[in-house]
Amino acid sequence: MATSCWNCGAGVSARFCPACRALQPPPSDYFAIFDLPRRLVIDGKELEKRFYALSRQLHPDLFSRRGAREREYSLEATAVLNDAWRTLRNPVSRAMYVLKLEGFDIAEQGSKEVPPELLEEVFELNMALEEMKAGDDTVAPQLVEARQRFEDMRDEVDHSLGDEFAAWDTARNRDTLTAIRGLLNRRKYITNLIAQANEALANVSDRV
Amino acid sequence: MAYSDKVLDHYNNPRNVGSLDKNSPSVGTGMVGAPECGDVMKLQIKVNDQSGVIEDAKFKTFGCGSAIASSSLATEWLKGKTVDEALAIKNTDIVNELSLPPVKIHCSVLAEDAIKAAISDYRTKQTKRVPAAQTVA
Structure with a gap:
């Protein structure tokens, strides 16, 4: 995720720019949005903890007075986060997701x-x-x-x-x-x- | 999503449900499945060894209405066709006949796979009989 901030151009490898604190565009990878490595064994408690923490951190209400771009990113991030949570918390959907990422498409076989x-x-x-x-x-x-x-x-x-x-x-x-x-x-x-x-x-x- | 009248008709009055003797050399059995929806389909044909015409066809499908209708229709079409003609049946023919919506196209693919599997099983059995047939000729 190491790119430069859309707002101030500083190097960013996190959710928020370390220089100007602007919210960055969310990753589309479900593991990445949780800052987790792509692993099939997941600690459910830890995932839940991260889900609630991130939900609070990225909640669109917190960005209502920020610029249009950050408001948009918070909506996007929240949507990805919810999908990621639903997919990763269940071992079966998690495995299907990893299979897809690894090039095995289960629905098309x-x-x-x-x-x-x-x-x-x-x-x-x-x-x-x-x-x-x-x-x-x-x-x-x-x-x-x-x-x-x-x-x-x-x-x-x-x-x-x-x-x-x-x-x-x-x-x-x-x-x-x-x-x-x-x-x-x-x-x-x-x-x-x-x-x-x-x-x-x-x-x-x-x-x- | 509503099923078409033809799907409903095949679903409510499935044609040719049952089974044929899978150990008979004149019978070909195709067993296929769609893991994504958990369907299983068995389709069997009985071929006249002289004429190569499919005399009988039976199926048994555990799955959704479209899968049942697709295999029911397939058995109707198979009867009276030669094995080669049967191979020409395409899943799109089934889609058109039953007006299957895009999400149910895989059911017709399953039926086509079942036909091909049954024919392939029949042909495998026939080639195993070839040595005996050749000594006659």
Whole structure:
């Protein structure tokens, strides 16, 4: 971020110019706006602390009597900060963001990148769930059990994600990112199944 | 976002839901998925070995209405076509027929991928049978 101040021309590498105190344009990088390195493992408490501190520091109300340019920057900075907070506080969206920054676009990948075994497994699980949903109300315990199984699967994925996050932070290996993307795909399928099990259970309890 | 009447029709009355014997050499199975929305689509074709015409097609899709409609429509189109004709089906044909909005185009891509995967599976099975066929010829 080392550039020169738009206002007085002094060298700036911070949020405010050290010479004239003018607010500088915000970075668009979510890690940069928090002054954090690009890491997958984040201390949630620390992130929250920074979020509230920065929200106060950059709040548009504080700039209401400053020039148009600073008012604009404070609005922009606040918008980036809010997006950054929403994205980085959640491990899944944080990982997707890092994948995107590192050139893996998760939303544009083709189906070919999903391992066939995973598709088979998800298909079978969906079939079983559908059968249970079509059954009478006595299937509720089965649904609860299925949901528990899916939740256990999700917890396993989250555990593996944690390991891979730490591995990427230390070694910055692209293979780790590929593994993370695979885990995120798997997680997405599993959370879908959990949502469906919940929906089915809600219907069952409606009928009872 | 509202679904078009055609999407609703396929969604409410899906054609050709079911499965074919995936171990049969005349059956090709395509299983594809879209991780970003969590969809899974299985599409199968049964090909007449003599004529190369697709005699039957079945699908089962777990996903949104557009994904279900796209695969339902695909099975309707596949029946009666030769394998080569089937390969010419483009996702844009599905988009046009179902009036899919831009955010649902990936559902049609999934259906095209499923067709291609099913055909490729069928062809793989056929080439494995070639030695036997050649001894006959």
